[in-house]
Amino acid sequence: MNLEEIDKEFVLHSYGRGYVNFIKGENATLFSEDGTDYIDFASGVGVCSVGHGNKRLADAICEQAKNLLHVSNLWVIEPQALLAKRVVELSGYDMRLFFANSGAEANEGALKIARKYGQLNFDKKRYKVITLENSFHGRTITTVKATGQEKMHTPNFSPYPDGFKHVESIDDIYLNIDDETVAVMIELVQGEGGVEPFKKDEIQNLAKILKSKGLLLIVDEVQTGVYRSGEFLASNYYEIEPDIITLAKGLGGGLPIGAVMTNLKDIFEPGDHGSTFGGNYLVTRGAGVVLDILEQEYKDRAIAKRVELFNENLERLAASLPELFSSTVGLGLMRGLRANSSEIQAQVIKEAFDNRVILLKAGRNTVRFLPPLTISEDEIVEGFKRLEVALSKVGV
Numbered sequence: 001m002n003l004e005e006i007d008k009e010f011v012l013h014s015y016g017r018g019y020v021n022f023i024k025g026e027n028a029t030l031f032s033e034d035g036t037d038y039i040d041f042a043s044g045v046g047v048c049s050v051g052h053g054n055k056r057l058a059d060a061i062c063e064q065a066k067n068l069l070h071v072s073n074l075w076v077i078e079p080q081a082l083l084a085k086r087v088v089e090l091s092g093y094d095m096r097l098f099f100a101n102s103g104a105e106a107n108e109g110a111l112k113i114a115r116k117y118g119q120l121n122f123d124k125k126r127y128k129v130i131t132l133e134n135s136f137h138g139r140t141i142t143t144v145k146a147t148g149q150e151k152m153h154t155p156n157f158s159p160y161p162d163g164f165k166h167v168e169s170i171d172d173i174y175l176n177i178d179d180e181t182v183a184v185m186i187e188l189v190q191g192e193g194g195v196e197p198f199k200k201d202e203i204q205n206l207a208k209i210l211k212s213k214g215l216l217l218i219v220d221e222v223q224t225g226v227y228r229s230g231e232f233l234a235s236n237y238y239e240i241e242p243d244i245i246t247l248a249k250g251l252g253g254g255l256p257i258g259a260v261m262t263n264l265k266d267i268f269e270p271g272d273h274g275s276t277f278g279g280n281y282l283v284t285r286g287a288g289v290v291l292d293i294l295e296q297e298y299k300d301r302a303i304a305k306r307v308e309l310f311n312e313n314l315e316r317l318a319a320s321l322p323e324l325f326s327s328t329v330g331l332g333l334m335r336g337l338r339a340n341s342s343e344i345q346a347q348v349i350k351e352a353f354d355n356r357v358i359l360l361k362a363g364r365n366t367v368r369f370l371p372p373l374t375i376s377e378d379e380i381v382e383g384f385k386r387l388e389v390a391l392s393k394v395g396v
């Protein structure tokens, strides 16, 4: 059996996956088995924030693996405590953290925090969380239900937990707050929903109104967090102070780690929440190095320069192809091209791949770009050069 046959025989078919076998990576360049090089504008869906084959990250992981991988959360874990301190300090918020293994698990933690807050702080229990129709919050039964996209709520997995209300827009949030509402959960830039940023004043107003009512603002920064927006958190860019923030994708640079942080610093007591693997030595040591690298690049304005160069190239490409794209969208190094149809979107991604550029799709016919935050100037320029050639082959 070849690799494709083995995969299809033994792995459940929950992904529509491609069968190129990548065997090596260097920053934003991936190499397949036959030696073909690809410019990676996807970074494993925003995960490989410090690129592929990052030596500092790899060395730290190796060194840690030779000493300790895991002792369980029954003991204090030095790199976990230090990482929590780092994340809180970089965020600028007065918060505490819990480490999970994924975005969905971080969001589950956020929902538990909100529910406990709703149980303890009101005469009549509050437990409903309002989310948006184009949102994406994960794949567990609860986070699938938190996700507003109706197509995700298939009867195949029902019944779903109670307590979610999906609304179309931020204005509709206000109309749907009732005496059981405890929180609003929102992505500041909707990732899967089409790399769609909200307006700053709209978000600031939402934060203000929720605060005045004693309701919680949960910001899902699983995709936008850890410098993806150009700032450490998109919440920093929007200049708001959420009550709960979740992180995952870029935090570990490829290590499976998620986190939920909150200003409700005493919400949990021992026994309220837990995770066997969450925050173990390996992932928190690695994530600490990811933050060391990215904080330095942020301070040196290297990330800002990449954002600028990427933006110039994206704008030029979009402007030169009005028959394919209506606009550019996104923030920082989380960007998109709005295709004029879903057929164009699919063709663009396919032609790009055939010309050795990896892109992603997202909702609203969006072609999505999530390059490593460390992508080099040469890789950006080369990627767009290849794209230009690829897109000349897309027919309308």
Ligand SMILES: *Cc1c(COP(=O)(O)O)cnc(C)c1O
Pocket: 101, 102, 103, 104, 105, 107, 136, 137, 138, 139, 187, 191, 192, 220, 221, 222, 223, 224, 248, 249
């Ligand atoms: C990817 C993503 C999730 C889910 O993260 P997993 O690690 O796949 O569980 C949740 N929210 C947002 C905004 C995401 O982009």
